[in-house]
Every structure is written in C-alpha cells, then in structure tokens.
Amino acid sequence: xxxxxxxxxxxxxxxxxxxxxxxxxxxxxxxxxxxxxxxxxxxxxxxxxxxxxxxxxxxxxxxxxxxxxxxxxxxxxxxxxxxxxxxxxxxxxxxxxxxxxxxxxxxxxxxxxxxxxxxxxxxxxxxxxxxxxxxxxxxxxxxxxxxxxxxxxxxxxxxxxxxxxxxxxxxxxxxxxxxxxxxxxxxxxxxxxxxxxxxxxxxxxxxxxxxxxxxxxxxxxxxxxxxxxxxxxxxxxxxxxxxxxxxxx
Amino acid sequence: xxxxxxxxxxxxxxxxxxxxxxxxxxxxxxxxxxxxxxxxxxxxxxxxxxxxxxxxxxxxxxxxxxxxxxxxxxxxxxxxxxxxxxxxxxxxxxxxxxxxxxxxxxxxxxxxxxxxxxxxxxxxxxxxxxxxxxxxxxxxxxxxxxxxxxxxxxxxxxxxxxxxxxxxxxxxxxxxxxxxxxxxxxxxxxxxxxxxxxxxxxxxxxxxxxxxxxxxxxxxxxxxxxxxxxxxxxxxxxxxxxxxxxxxxxxxxxxxxxxxxxxxxxxxxxxxxxxxxxxxxxxxxxxxxxxxxxxxxxxxxxxxxxxxxxxxxxxxxxxxxxxxxxxxxxxxxxxxxxxxxxxxxxxxxxxxxxxxxxxxxxxxxxxxxxxxxxxxxxxxxxxxxxxxxxxxxxxxxxxxxxxxxxxxxxxxxxxxxxxxxxxxxxxxxxxxxxxxxxxxxxxxxx
Numbered sequence: 001x002x003x004x005x006x007x008x009x010x011x012x013x014x015x016x017x018x019x020x021x022x023x024x025x026x027x028x029x030x031x032x033x034x035x036x037x038x039x040x041x042x043x044x045x046x047x048x049x050x051x052x053x054x055x056x057x058x059x060x061x062x063x064x065x066x067x068x069x070x071x072x073x074x075x076x077x078x079x080x081x082x083x084x085x086x087x088x089x090x091x092x093x094x095x096x097x098x099x100x101x102x103x104x105x106x107x108x109x110x111x112x113x114x115x116x117x118x119x120x121x122x123x124x125x126x127x128x129x130x131x132x133x134x135x136x137x138x139x140x141x142x143x144x145x146x147x148x149x150x151x152x153x154x155x156x157x158x159x160x161x162x163x164x165x166x167x168x169x170x171x172x173x174x175x176x177x178x179x180x181x182x183x184x185x186x187x188x189x190x191x192x193x194x195x196x197x198x199x200x201x202x203x204x205x206x207x208x209x210x211x212x213x214x215x216x217x218x219x220x221x222x223x224x225x226x227x228x229x230x231x232x233x234x235x236x237x238x239x240x241x242x243x244x245x246x247x248x249x
Numbered sequence: 250x251x252x253x254x255x256x257x258x259x260x261x262x263x264x265x266x267x268x269x270x271x272x273x274x275x276x277x278x279x280x281x282x283x284x285x286x287x288x289x290x291x292x293x294x295x296x297x298x299x300x301x302x303x304x305x306x307x308x309x310x311x312x313x314x315x316x317x318x319x320x321x322x323x324x325x326x327x328x329x330x331x332x333x334x335x336x337x338x339x340x341x342x343x344x345x346x347x348x349x350x351x352x353x354x355x356x357x358x359x360x361x362x363x364x365x366x367x368x369x370x371x372x373x374x375x376x377x378x379x380x381x382x383x384x385x386x387x388x389x390x391x392x393x394x395x396x397x398x399x400x401x402x403x404x405x406x407x408x409x410x411x412x413x414x415x416x417x418x419x420x421x422x423x424x425x426x427x428x429x430x431x432x433x434x435x436x437x438x439x440x441x442x443x444x445x446x447x448x449x450x451x452x453x454x455x456x457x458x459x460x461x462x463x464x465x466x467x468x469x470x471x472x473x474x475x476x477x478x479x480x481x482x483x484x485x486x487x488x489x490x491x492x493x494x495x496x497x498x499x500x501x502x503x504x505x506x507x508x509x510x511x512x513x514x515x516x517x518x519x520x521x522x523x524x525x526x527x528x529x530x531x532x533x534x535x536x537x538x539x540x541x542x543x544x545x546x547x548x549x550x551x552x553x554x555x556x557x558x559x560x561x562x563x564x565x566x567x568x569x570x571x572x573x574x575x576x577x578x579x580x581x582x583x584x585x586x587x588x589x590x591x592x593x594x595x596x597x598x599x600x601x602x603x604x605x606x607x608x609x610x611x612x613x614x615x616x617x618x619x620x621x622x623x624x625x626x627x628x629x630x631x632x633x634x635x636x637x638x639x640x641x642x643x644x645x646x647x648x649x650x651x652x653x654x655x656x657x658x659x660x661x662x663x664x665x666x667x668x669x670x671x672x673x674x675x676x677x678x679x680x681x682x683x684x685x686x687x688x689x690x691x692x693x694x695x
Contacts, residue, residue, distance in 0.1 A: 058666065058668070059668055063601075063602050063693045064602075065600070065601040065602050065693045065694060065695040066601075066695040068601050068602070068695070069601045069695035070695070072601075080548055081548065081550050083550075083553070090602050090603060090604065090605060091601065091602065091603075092575070092579070092599055092600055092601060092602060092603035092692060093567045093579050094569075094575075094578065094579070094593040094599040095598070095599040095600055095601045095694075095695075096601075097592050097593055098598065098599060102592065103566065103567050103568060103569065103589065103592065104566070104588040104589060106566060106567070107550065107554065107564060107565075107566055107584050108563075108564070108565050108566065108567065109557050109562050109563070109564050110562060110563040110564075110565070111562045111563075112562075116560070116562060119560070120557060120560075120562060123553065123556055123557070124553060127550070127552075127553045128548075129548030129550075130548065130550070130553075188666070188667040188668055188669065188695065189667045190634065190635075190663065190665070190666075190667040191635065191663060191667065191669070197635070197636075198635065198636070198637045199635045199636065199637045199661050199662075199663050199669065200635075202667075202669060202694065202695060203667070204695075223695060
C-alpha cells in the first residue's frame with residue numbers, strides 16, 4: 001500500500017519536474033547546516049539556479065543591514081565570483097569579509113537607476129559560472145522577477161535580491177507577489193546574553209514567508225559566523241520577543 | 250609683444266625660436282594618444298588644438314565631466330596647461346576652449362549659441378583679414394554678427410562668414426576627418442543597397458568582427474578599444490566605441506559588446522558602409538591552459554565586466570587599505586586588478602552599512618570611557634541596553650596636520666529592540682585638544 005503510494009508520488013514528482021523544464025533536474029541546493037531550516041526547504045537547502053528574496057524588518061527595511069549580511073553569508077558559502085549590483089554604495093566591506101566573503105571575490109556594479117540594476121543582474125545571472133548574483137532593489141515587479149528567475153534557472157547561478165526601501169512605510173510593497181523561489185524577512189533580535197557587560201553574538205529572527213513547494217516557517221538564529229553559517233539560536237524557545245516582531249506586515 | 254620689449258620687462262628672459270614643424274609633429278603624437286584613450290574620431294584643430302568627437306565614447310571614462318577632468322589632469326601632470334571644452338559643435342567647442350578662464354567647460358546640449366554669442370569674432374575660425382575688416386565695420390562679438398542680415402555680409406566677405414556662423418550653431422554639418430595610424434587594423438564593408446534593419450546590422454557586425462579577429466590573429470594582437478563607424482547615405486556618421494578591460498581576440502565576446510548597443514544606431518535613410526577599427530590594440534599571445542583534473546576551473550569574468558563597462562556602469566572591486574580610520578580603510582580598484590591577499594585585520598566587529606558622512610547625535614554618557622545611556626538619532630531616541638567599547642582610533646597625522654591630536658572612541662551599542670549601531674565620540678573625553686567631544690552615528694550593524 002505504502003509502496004504503491006510512494007511510487008505514485010515519485011511519478012507525480014517526475015511529471016512536475018518535466019513541466020518545470022529540463023533544468024530543474026540538476027537543481028542542487030546549498031544547505032544551511034541547521035537541520036530545522038533545511039527541513040523547511042524542499043531539497044534541503046537554498047536552491048542554486050533560483051531567485052531568493054531577502055528583506056529587513058523594522059528599521060531594517062531602510063538600511064537592509066541584516067538582510068545584506070545574511071545574503072553575504074550565503075554568497076560566501078558558494079564557489080566562484082560574486083557580482084553585487086547596487087545603486088547606493090554604502091556597504092562596508094570589512095563586515096562582509098568578517099562573514100567569510102573575501103574582497104577578491106566580490107565585483108561591484110554600481111548603476112544610477114533601479115532598472116539598470118535589474119539589467120545587470122539578468123546579464124550576470126545568464127553569464128554562468130558565478131557563485132551568486134546579489135542585487136539591492138527597491139522595487140521588484142513580477143515581470144522582472146520572472147526574468148531573473150528564468151535566467152538563474154538557465155545557468156544554475158543563485159540569484160539573491162536584497163529588498164531595501166526608501167521609507168519604512170513603503171515596505172508593505174513586500175506583500176506583492178514575485179516569482180522568487182523563497183522569500184525571507186530578516187529582523188534583528190537582541191544579542192545573546194553574555195556573563196559580562198558587552199554585546200554578544202547577534203541574533204536574527206528569520207521568517208520564511210514564501211517557499212515554492214514548502215511551508216512557511218520562523219526561526220530564531222544566531223547571525224553569520226566567520227564562515228557565513230547561521231545556526232539555530234539556543235534562546236529560540238524564549239518567545240518573549242515575538243510580540244514585537246513584524247510591526248509592518 | 251616684440252621680443253625687445255619682453256626682454257626689457259623680464260631680466261634673463263630665454264628666447265627660443267618657434268619651430269612649427271616640431272609643434273605639429275608633437276600635436277600629431279598627442280592626437281594619436283587621444284585616439285587610443287578618449288575617442289574614435291580625433292583630428293588636429295588649427296595649430297594649437299585637437300578636436301575629438303566623443304559622442305558614444307565618453308561612457309568609458311564615466312561620463313563627460315570625469316572625461317574632461319581626466320584629459321586636463323593628464324596634461325597637468327606633464328606641466329602643460331590645457332583648456333578643454335565640450336560642446337554640440339566643433340565651432341562652439343573651438344571658441345569656448347580658447348575663451349574660458351577655467352580649465353574645463355561643458356556646454357549643455359541646446360545651449361550652444363547662448364554660450365558663444367558673447368565671444369569675440371576672432372574665435373570664429375575666419376581668415377585674419379576678414380576678422381580685421383569686420384572689426385572695422387564695428388562687429389565685436391559673434392552674437393552681433395549672427396544678428397546681422399546675411400546678404401550684405403556675403404556680398405562683402407564671401408560665403409565663408411555665413412558658413413562659419415552656421416557651423417557654430419550646428420545648422421550645417423562639419424565632419425571631422427579622423428587621423429589614423431598606418432598600423433591600425435581596420436575592416437570595412439560597403440553595401441550596394443543601404444541597410445537599416447537591426448537584424449541586418451547585427452549580421453554584418455558579426456561578420457566584420459570575424460574579419461577583424463582574423464586580422465588581429467595574424468599580428469598577434471588583442472583589441473582594447475574597438476570602434477564601429479556607421480556611415481549613412483546622407484553623409485553623416487555615427488560611431489560606437491567598445492572598450493575592454495583586457496586585450497581580446499574573441500569573436501563572441503566582441504560581437505556581444507556591439508550587439509548590446511545596436512539599438513543606439515540610428516540608421517536614418519540607410520547605412521551604406523560599416524567600418525570596424527581596432528583603435529587600440531595590445532599584444533596578446535596564445536597561452537596554454539593547464540588542464541588539471543584536481544584543480545577547479547576558475548571562471549574568467551572579464552567578458553561580463555566589459556559588458557557592464559560598455560553600458561556605462563561603474564564596475565569595481567574593493568580592496569583593503571592599511572588605515573585604521575574606517576572611511577579610509579577601503580579603496581576602489583579595477584575589477585580586473587590582481588587579487589589582493591591581505592585583508593582587514595582586527596577582531597572588532599564592523600558595521601554592514603557605513604554612513605557616507607557621520608551624523609551628529611545627542612548622547613547622554615558618563616565621560617570619559619562609558620558608553621552612552623541613550624542616544625537620539627534622526628529624531629528617534631534609542632535606549633542603550635548593551636554596549637561594547639571603546640575602540641580608540643587615532644588620527645593619521647601624516648595625512649593632515651589637523652589630525653595630530655585627533656582621537657575617535659568607537660562604541661557598538663544595542664537598543665532594547667536589538668538594533669545595533671556604531672557610534673563614536675570625537676575626542677578621548679578628557680582632553681579638549683583631541684576632539685569636540687560630540688557624538689556621531691557612523692554605521693549600522695546587522
């Protein structure tokens with residue numbers, strides 16, 4: 001009975017994969033290394049050859065600091081050069097080097113307009129052979145995100161969009177659908193307690209808001225270490241801080 | 250001024266005979282240099298100037314203003330004074346470059362005539378006798394001359410005055426006859442019937458690139474700057490320049506650079522000739538790729554960098570600089586520069602976003618070495634729950650004398666919502682010599 005069901009499910013999976021196009025077969029994933037997060041993602045990690053979208057929460061919607069560092073940590077764990085497209089050059093590279101993204105690997109493409117960022121991202125995604133392509137964007141229309149997703153699928157490069165708005169009130173734009181495979185919101189949490197005065201390891205509240213063929217989930221994680229890895233924070237059972245999150249959704 | 254008078258004014262004046270032939274030779278050399286770096290169409294203008302058609306080429310220098318600044322600076326480095334002007338027409342640029350007191354000027358499109366109407370008629374490129382005769386008649390400026398009826402002027406001085414006036418306003422075309430060196434590699438294609446469709450242009454650009462690459466291969470060269478001259482049936486010409494970061498002899502790569510910009514070509518009534526020129530070429534030898542089973546292949550991203558560069562976007566990498574001052578610790582380097590091994594030292598955490606300018610904040614703090622209890626930034630009050638610091642950074646006296654005593658004390662603070670900021674106090678909190686003791690916001694942590 002169960003064997004027959006598994007056979008049927010496997011058959012259905014094959015048919016869906018065929019519908020998604022031939023590329024979907026060799027889709028591989030970049031695991032986070034934290035079982036709780038990897039289990040929530042189909043394939044056990046962030047898929048290469050797909051578009052992922054990160055946004056900040058609270059004041060992070062404007063500065064996008066946590067989202068950018070989360071993206072940098074993921075890019076650091078890929079192999080090959082990283083192209084980072086932006087319009088506002090206020091990224092401080094020493095911080096990125098501290099999560100394992102070496103300055104040699106990052107090529108910055110600074111454009112004057114948002115549309116040029118989209119164009120550069122698409123060009124870089126369809127070039128192939130890169131580790132990841134990161135773009136900092138205010139608006140991500142459906143059509144543009146679809147183009148980026150298709151370009152990423154063709155070459156198997158990971159596309160990452162860091163959403164960064166001009167004002168905190170504009171951030172409800174994140175409710176608009178896009179073609180991204182996963183969408184995350186990264187908000188800052190108070191850092192881990194230290195036995196002495198000082199700031200401990202930063203913690204983030206990760207919300208997996210949408211994932212294709214998966215379910216939404218929420219995690220409290222410790223921020224990227226010097227290899228770009230995150231892990232489930234030991235304090236995540238403590239839900240006292242959940243009342244304050246997602247003020248803007 | 251006669252030589253005798255000058256000698257009377259300046260003691261020990263050195264006199265050198267003018268050597269127009271040597272001047273012209275030197276000017277030709279400068280023209281070839283400009284051809285390589287700045288523009289596909291360069292010609293010598295008079296006895297003391299160069300004219301460059303930079304349309305479609307300035308994006309490689311980052312725009313018109315960076316381009317003229319770069320040109321001026323490269324002359325300035327050789328202790329030569331240059332005047333650079335950008336205008337819609339050759340005539341206007343000629344007049345403005347010789348009239349301005351500043352080093353560089355850019356006349357906005359459409360403002361050409363307003364810029365030149367106050368200039369004296371001697372800048373109109375007319376024969377000296379004509380200028381003198383016009384002065385006798387009371388004409389001083391180009392504007393006065395332009396507002397006079399044409400017919401009497403043409404009757405008295407011939408068509409030259411009217412022609413120059415029209416040229417300066419761009420009413421009639423004034424093609425620039427570009428210089429070429431003997432060894433420039435160039436391929437061309439004439440069309441019996443004018444072409445205009447984008448697909449046709451793409452097809453022939455592709456064929457020209459194949460021919461050019463074959464020529465370059467014979468000579469062992471790779472192209473750094475390639476120009477596509479589009480000559481149209483109405484005797485106008487458009488040029489598209491593509492630059493590369495490294496010498497290139499790859500058909501697909503070069504074709505992509507030109508095809509990206511086919512939409513910029515305005516065929517008008519049709520194109521009768523396409524010319525592809527390797528304006529700057531460098532030796533490129535074949536090299537054997539090491540085939541290894543163990544080592545992973547590193548992707549060469551130079552074609553991608555060229556695509557971005559030719560779209561007019563700034564492509565760069567960031568490299569560490571040995572400086573403790575945060576805003577000086579990063580510099581932009583070329584995207585194809587050699588890999589740099591060293592990285593930033595220090596285990597102190599650094600913010601992800603660095604504000605372009607530190608912003609003054611209000612802070613309540615116990616001096617000298619306690620972090621603030623609360624800070625007010627952009628009108629929002631943040632209560633400090635946790636803090637780390639101070640990390641003391643001293644001024645770099647070898648750069649500016651004012652920094653001899655300067656000190657910054659950096660703190661990392663966290664408010665009750667978990668937002669983390671990088672703030673500093675100018676000064677060490679005791680000695681007013683070291684700084685104003687004001688607090689500044691400098692960065693945002695993740």
